[in-house]
Amino acid sequence: MDEQHNIPNNDKDLKLARRIGDLLEQDKSIYDIPDPLIQQLAALKSHRKPDIPSEALWDYIDTKTQPSSSIHQLYSRHKHAFWTAAAVLLMAIAIGIFQPFSSSTALIAESGASKITHTLADGSTVTLRPHSRLYQNKDRAYSLEGEAHFKVIHNPGHPFTVTLPHSRITVLGTSFIASSWGQENRVYLEEGRVQFDLLNNHQSLILNPGQSAVATDSLSLDISSAHTYKDWMDNQLILQKTSLRHTFAELEQHFNIKLKAENPASLKLTIDGTLQLDTLDKVLSGLELVTGGSFQQIAPHSYLYTEGE
Numbered sequence: 001m002d003e004q005h006n007i008p009n010n011d012k013d014l015k016l017a018r019r020i021g022d023l024l025e026q027d028k029s030i031y032d033i034p035d036p037l038i039q040q041l042a043a044l045k046s047h048r049k050p051d052i053p054s055e056a057l058w059d060y061i062d063t064k065t066q067p068s069s070s071i072h073q074l075y076s077r078h079k080h081a082f083w084t085a086a087a088v089l090l091m092a093i094a095i096g097i098f099q100p101f102s103s104s105t106a107l108i109a110e111s112g113a114s115k116i117t118h119t120l121a122d123g124s125t126v127t128l129r130p131h132s133r134l135y136q137n138k139d140r141a142y143s144l145e146g147e148a149h150f151k152v153i154h155n156p157g158h159p160f161t162v163t164l165p166h167s168r169i170t171v172l173g174t175s176f177i178a179s180s181w182g183q184e185n186r187v188y189l190e191e192g193r194v195q196f197d198l199l200n201n202h203q204s205l206i207l208n209p210g211q212s213a214v215a216t217d218s219l220s221l222d223i224s225s226a227h228t229y230k231d232w233m234d235n236q237l238i239l240q241k242t243s244l245r246h247t248f249a250e251l252e253q254h255f256n257i258k259l260k261a262e263n264p265a266s267l268k269l270t271i272d273g274t275l276q277l278d279t280l281d282k283v284l285s286g287l288e289l290v291t292g293g294s295f296q297q298i299a300p301h302s303y304l305y306t307e308g309e
Contacts, residue, residue, distance in 0.1 A: 109134040131256040147179035167215040170195045182249030185215040188229035237275040244269045258302040
């Protein structure tokens with residue numbers, strides 16, 4: 001038999017796959033494994049709703065790891081062990097990508113077309129912007145899709161954390177707004193003090209009241225005013241030299257729609273003004289007046305913006 005089919009027991013990928021398999025069987029999270037691949041998956045597990053039941057994946061893996069002919073049975077036990085472990089690794093990756101968080105995570109609050117306020121077990125309150133979701137990972141540890149305002153009960157012995165797709169906010173007792181729409185993670189601090197960490201490196205910022213920060217590939221302080229962060233809580237959209245790209249991203253979150261520009265260069269346009277977020281039709285009409293352009297519905301929940309002449 002060709003030795004290329006044999007995988008050494010000390011192969012690092014095989015050992016990693018076996019470790020993942022052991023943790024999954026114990027119903028434990030794989031994201032504490034100190035491996036670059038696992039840590040990257042931890043950063044990517046960001047807020048995707050599960051599309052594939054794990055039971056179905058296990059059934060598929062089971063069929064693919066069972067010998068289906070006498071030829072297959074000639075393979076060494078090492079190769080069969082390798083493919084079983086590789087399938088387990090594939091399972092772990094699939095779960096990490098298709099589920100927003102680990103198996104112990106629970107969806108505890110979800111908003112529809114209107115904002116809602118949810119009281120947490122410790123008495124802290126969370127106001128979710130429309131079409132946002134809050135998950136609980138463990139005691140005083142949460143993950144957010146969309147945007148929310150947090151008012152946190154002070155408890156020095158138990159830090160309060162909110163995880164976004166690429167960053168994490170750690171607080172002791174404070175009031176802040178966090179968002180994850182528009183391919184950016186943002187935080188605005190009203191009261192107290194927070195630490196804002198980027199997940200894919202060791203960069204962090206300490207924010208004081210009135211400060212805000214943005215996380216993309218790196219962390220940076222944001223000079224936007226408090227009004228532009230808190231406006232949605234008053235059902236408004238305040239624009240202060242705001243790019244059309246950023247405006248579109250915020251409206252996509254608030255109304256659960258898609259906005260595209262016929263000419264991508266038009267997204268660099270900056271605008272000023274205040275829009276009432278009563279209905280989508282009113283908002284789009286208001287933007288047409290401000291920009292001189294027009295919107296056309298091209299699909300359910302999808303609109304195309306065309307510049308004015």
